Amino acid sequence: MIVAPTAPSIHGELGQAIPDTPHAVSVSLPSWKANVGYEEGEEWVLSKMKNGYPRFFIHTGIQEFAAAVARKYGNSDEQAMLFPSTAAATRCLAFLARDTAQKSTAVQSLATRPNDDLRIVDLILQNKASHPAIAGSSKTIISAVIFPMSKDTNAKTFWQHSGEGVSSRRAEFCFKAFEEGYLISRNHVPSENIPLDRTCKGPRRYQRKASLGQTEEPAAALRAEDSSSPASSISLDKQDYAQFVEERFGRNLDISLAANAKLAVRRRIAGSLTADVDLPEAVVMPSEGTAIRKVQGFSEDDIYLYPCGMNSIFNTHRILLKTRGPLKSISFGFPYIDTLKILEKWGPGCLFYGHGSSADLDDLENRCKRGEKFLALFCEFPGNPLLKSPDLRRIRKLADQYDFAVVVDETIGNFMNVHILPAADVVVSSLTKVFSGDSNVMGGSSILNPRSRYYHQIQRTMTHEYEDNYWPEDAIYLERNSRDFVSRNDRINKNAEAICQVLKASPYVKEIYYPKYSPTRPFYDEYRHPTGGYGGLLSVTFHTTAEAAAFFDVLEVAKGPSLGTNFTLCSPYVILAHYNELDWAAQFGVEADLIRISVGLEDTEELRGKCKRALATVARLENALL
Numbered sequence: 023m024i025v026a027p028t029a030p031s032i033h034g035e036l037g038q039a040i041p042d043t044p045h046a047v048s049v050s051l052p053s054w055k056a057n058v059g060y061e062e063g064e065e066w067v068l069s070k071m072k073n074g075y076p077r078f079f080i081h082t083g084i085q086e087f088a089a090a091v092a093r094k095y096g097n098s099d100e101q102a103m104l105f106p107s108t109a110a111a112t113r114c115l116a117f118l119a120r121d122t123a124q125k126s127t128a129v130q131s132l133a134t135r136p137n138d139d140l141r142i143v144d145l146i147l148q149n150k151a152s153h154p155a156i157a158g159s160s161k162t163i164i165s166a167v168i169f170p171m172s173k174d175t176n177a178k179t180f181w182q183h184s185g186e187g188v189s190s191r192r193a194e195f196c197f198k199a200f201e202e203g204y205l206i207s208r209n210h211v212p213s214e215n216i217p218l219d220r221t222c223k224g225p226r227r228y229q230r231k232a233s234l235g236q237t238e239e240p241a242a243a244l245r246a247e248d249s250s251s252p253a254s255s256i257s258l259d260k261q262d263y264a265q266f267v268e269e270r271f272g273r274n275l276d277i278s279l280a281a282n283a284k285l286a287v288r289r290r291i292a293g294s295l296t297a298d299v300d301l302p303e304a305v306v307m308p309s310e311g312t313a314i315r316k317v318q319g320f321s322e323d324d325i326y327l328y329p330c331g332m333n334s335i336f337n338t339h340r341i342l343l344k345t346r347g348p349l350k351s352i353s354f355g356f357p358y359i360d361t362l363k364i365l366e367k368w369g370p371g372c373l374f375y376g377h378g379s380s381a382d383l384d385d386l387e388n389r390c391k392r393g394e395k396f397l398a399l400f401c402e403f404p405g406n407p408l409l410k411s412p413d414l415r416r417i418r419k420l421a422d423q424y425d426f427a428v429v430v431d432e433t434i435g436n437f438m439n440v441h442i443l444p445a446a447d448v449v450v451s452s453l454t455k456v457f458s459g460d461s462n463v464m465g466g467s468s469i470l471n472p473r474s475r476y477y478h479q480i481q482r483t484m485t486h487e488y489e490d491n492y493w494p495e496d497a498i499y500l501e502r503n504s505r506d507f508v509s510r511n512d513r514i515n516k517n518a519e520a521i522c523q524v525l526k527a528s529p530y531v532k533e534i535y536y537p538k539y540s541p542t543r544p545f546y547d548e549y550r551h552p553t554g555g556y557g558g559l560l561s562v563t564f565h566t567t568a569e570a571a572a573f574f575d576v577l578e579v580a581k582g583p584s585l586g587t588n589f590t591l592c593s594p595y596v597i598l599a600h601y602n603e604l605d606w607a608a609q610f611g612v613e614a615d616l617i618r619i620s621v622g623l624e625d626t627e628e629l630r631g632k633c634k635r636a637l638a639t640v641a642r643l644e645n646a647l648l
Contacts, residue, residue: 034050034052034580034581034582035050035052035070036050036051036052036056036067036070037049037050037067037070037071037072037073038050038072038073039072039073040073040461040580040582040587040591041460041461041462041589043462044083044190044194045081045190045191045462045463045499046073046461046462047075047076047454047461047462047463047464047584048073048075048461048580048582048583048584048587048591049071049072049073049074049075049079049582049583050580050581050582051067051581051582051583051593051598052581053574053575053581054570054571054574054575054594054597055571057593057594057597057598058597058601060598061597061598061601061602074583075583075584076187076189076190076330076464077181077182077185077187077330077332077360078182078583080178080181080187081190081193083190083193083194083197084104084187084188084190084193086197087104087193087196087197087200088101088102088103088104088166089101089102090197090200090201091104091143091145091164091166091168091200092166092168095143095166095168095207096168099170099171100168100169100170100171101168101169101170101171101174101177102143102166102167102168102169103166103167103169103177103180103181103187104164104165104166104187104188104193105164105165105166105167105186105187105188106163106164106165106186106188106189106192106329106489106491106493107162107165107489107491108142108144108162108165109489110165110186110489110491111142111144111165111166111167112142113180113184113186114167114177114180114181114184114186115140115141115142115167115169117176117179117180118140118167118169118173118176118177118180119140139169139170140167140168140169141167141168142165142166142167142168143165143166143168143207144162144164144165144166144207144208145162145163145164145165145166145196145200145205145206145207145208146161146162146163146205146206146207146208147161147163147199147204147205148203148204148205148206162208163192163196163205164188164192164196164200164205182360183332183336183360183363183364183367184332184333184336184364185328185329185330185331185332185333185334185335185336185360185466186329186333186336187329188329188493189329189464189493189496191463191493191495191496191499192493192495192496195493195495279301279494279498280494280495280497280498282301282302282304282305283301283494283497283498283500283501284327284490284492284497284501285304285305285322286301286304286305286501287327287453287465287497287500287501287504288322288325288327288467289304289305289309289322290304290457290504290507291322291325291437291451291453291457291467291469292314292315292320292321292322292324292325293314293315293437294309294321294322295307295309296314296508298505298506298508298509299505300505301501301502304501304505314437314438314441314551315437315441315443315469316441316444317443317444317471317472317473318472318473319472319473320443320471320472324469324470324471324472325467325468325469325470326467326468326469326470326484326488326490327453327465327466327467327490327492327497328465328466328467328468328491328492329464329465329466329491329492329493329496330452330454330464330465330466331431331433331450331451331452331453331454331455331464331465331466331467332360332361332364332452332466333466334450334451334452334466334467334468335360335361335364335400335429335431335450335466336364336368337468337487337488338429338448338450338468339351339364339365339368339369339398339400339429340368340487341480341483341484341487341488342397342398342427342429342448342476342480343368343369343397344483344487345476345479345480345482345483346397346398346427346476346479347397348369348370349369349370349395349396349397349426350369350370350371350372350373350395350396350397351365351369351371351372351373351396351397351398351399351400352372352373352374352375352386352396352398352399352400352426353365353372353373353374353375353400353401354375354378354382354386354399354400354401354412354417355375355376355377355378355401355402355405355410355412356376356377356378356405356408356410356607356610356611356612357400357401357402357405357406358402358406358431358599359599359600361400361402361431362374365400369397373386373389373396376609376610377610377611378401378405378410378412380413380416383413383416383417383420386399386420387420387424390420390423390424395424395425395426396424396426397426397427398426398427398428398429398447399417399421399426399427399428399429400429400430400431401414401417401428401429401430401431402430402431402433402434403430403431403432403434403435403440403442403546403549404434404435404537404540404542404546404557405434406433406434406559406585406595406618407535407559407561407595407596407612407616407618408535408540408561408611408612409434409535409536409537409540409557409559409560409561410535410540410541410542411435411537411540411542411543411545411546412542412545413542413545414428414430414442414445414446414545414548414549415445415545415548417445418445418446421447422475427447427448427474427476428445428446428447428448429446429447429448429449429450430442430445430446430448430449430450431449431450431451431452432449432450432451433450433451433452433455433586434557434559434585435537435546435549435557436451436456436457436511436557437451438507438508438511438551438554439511439515439550439551439554439555439556439557440546440549440550440551440554441549441550441551441554442549443469443471444471444473445549446471446474447470447471447474447475447476447477447480448468448469448470448471448474448480449468449469449471450466450467450468450469451466451467451469452465452466452586453465453466453467453500453504454466454584454586455584455585455586455587456507456510456511456514456558456585456586457500457503457504457507457586458499458500458503458504458586459503459504459507459510459586459587459588460499460503460587460588461584461587461588461589461591462499462503463496463499463500463503464496465492465496465497465500510588510623511555511558512555513623514557514558514621514622514623515554515555515556515557515558516555516626517558517590517621517622517623517624517626517629518536518555518556518557518558518559518560518621519538519555519556520626520629520630521560521619521621521629521630521633522534522536522538522539522560524630524633524634524637525560525562525633525637526539528637528640530564530565530569530637530640530641530644531562531563531564531637532562532563532564532565533562533563534560534561534562535560535561535562535563535616536556536559536560536561537556537557538556558585558586558620558621558622559585559586559618559619559620559621560618560619560621561595561616561617561618561619562616562617562619563613563615563616563617564615564617564640566615567614567615568643569640569643569644570594570615570616570617571615572636572639572640572643573617573636573637573639573640574592574594574617576635576636576639577592577632577633577636578632578635578636579591579592579619579622579632580592581593583598584620585618585620586620587620587622588622588623589622589623589624590619590620590621590622590624590629591619591620591622592617592618592619592620593617593618594615594616594617594618595616595617595618596612596613596614596615596616597614600612600614
């Protein structure tokens with residue numbers, strides 16, 4: 023049974039976390055003026071920001087931890103940015119080094135001279151006989167990039183686009199260990215006390231149990247530990263570790279559950295687990311088959327977890343470049359901003375088709391006929407914020423004919439509504455959104471299609487390049503949140519359609535953007551499940567900015583970035599995402615005054631009433647102008 027969430031205050035304090043929890047992924051921007059003020063950098067807004075979307079606003083706990091690392095290992099004019107692995111930190115360092123004289127020597131260890139501009143400090147848990155839970159763990163769980171303050175903007179750009187940064191829960195845990203002397207630089211540990219650093223990469227089914235930062239699946243690996251294996255020397259005793267966490271870090275949460283939590287999450291994404299059951303049942307229940315993902319040979323082993331959705335896109339693009347070589351990519355349809363930036367800033371560039379039209383596909387086909395080669399076509403199904411669906415059938419045909427991969431972001435449609443894996447080589451998704459729903463944890467996934475012509479090539483690359491950097495606590499929260507995903511999705515679909523009906527009936531509404539009412543509906547319906555709906559995201563425009571602002575200000579729902587929350591969440595999306603490029607967005611039909619509504623689990627009639635009252639305010643504004 024779905025219980026409607028306790029929605030955040032509709033007049034939430036400016037800058038307050040949404041929901042009001044330490045690891046929330048949204049923030050209250052309750053008025054049109056506040057959103058513009060945020061983009062303009064006005065002090066009355068910025069001074070009140072306690073939180074924000076994690077890739078755009080670095081969590082205050084992460085900021086404090088990074089400052090402490092910079093004080094200890096950096097100079098007075100340097101900062102630190104924190105990553106979950108040396109490999110991720112190295113990618114950041116390389117990005118910062120692109121336009122500097124240090125480019126050829128950028129990838130440094132702590133052993134480099136202290137006045138080098140760019141360097142990496144790897145932090146590990148120190149051996150402590152009094153704390154057997156952490157004894158013997160040599161895995162880097164924080165890798166800090168130290169850089170001059172002058173490179174702060176570039177570092178934040180990497181953080182935003184790549185999604186590679188540490189999560190707030192990882193930072194919270196590690197900062198406490200750092201303060202208490204348990205987390206130290208690798209170079210400060212005597213070499214005889216450092217066991218083999220077993221970086222866990224590649225498909226999880228080939229791995230044994232891993233160290234703290236990379237607890238692995240499947241569940242059987244937790245039970246079948248080979249005492250002769252070197253990995254056994256770094257495994258953590260569950261009881262000791264849980265006691266350590268509770269006593270030293272103020273939690274009563276068994277982190278050893280993370281391996282099973284990740285397995286359960288992957289089973290849900292695969293469609294082999296749809297029941298709302300607790301974790302112990304979730305990992306032992308017989309498979310429900312692959313009714314959701316109807317692709318021969320597909321299993322949860324084809325699913326890779328990432329710390330956030332954008333990181334799954336970033337790494338999918340990176341893996342494809344490693345697999346197929348340096349070719350341009352294609353961004354098809356108006357995309358979420360960071361997807362386009364990834365394709366433009368990493369690799370040899372990007373061909374951008376912002377309209378996502380048949381004419382665009384004609385142009386692409388003509389380019390391919392002339393001999394142009396491409397790495398992959400990236401698209402969303404449907405797109406954000408216009409909710410247009412690309413012609414996947416034609417895209418798939420072109421990809422097969424001219425040898426490029428197809429990567430589809432299913433975040434908005436989600437796999438309970440649409441089945442797009444057969445049309446894609448890789449499917450990516452942000453699990454932060456409706457899959458979680460509670461707006462208190464980040465997560466992402468990449469799914470390989472076993473029928474893809476590139477499947478075995480990508481798998482081989484993954485064996486060497488993939489790192490499971492998903493922090494155990496985050497996995498546990500995501501698993502708990504996702505148990506009722508199926509029933510929540512049904513409720514959200516119905517609520518979204520009800521709101522659309524109210525808005526469509528109003529003479530003050532200029533346009534409704536929703537897959538069901540889009541000219542591209544036939545493309546959506548071709549991949550819609552028989553029982554699937556049209557999702558919980560919609561956008562609306564009005565005839566004037568004043569009308570849009572009036573509607574937004576009085577609509578009695580939470581106001582802030584993100585989507586897919588269990589409570590309805592509204593934002594002037596284009597203002598937040600494209601404020602410095604409004605004219606550019608407008609040429610693709612994305613109006614500056616567009617309002618995006620992510621529909622939640624509230625009572626349907628309650629939501630209809632809130633929309634009607636907001637529309638009545640617009641009507642009064644219009645009448646006053648007559």
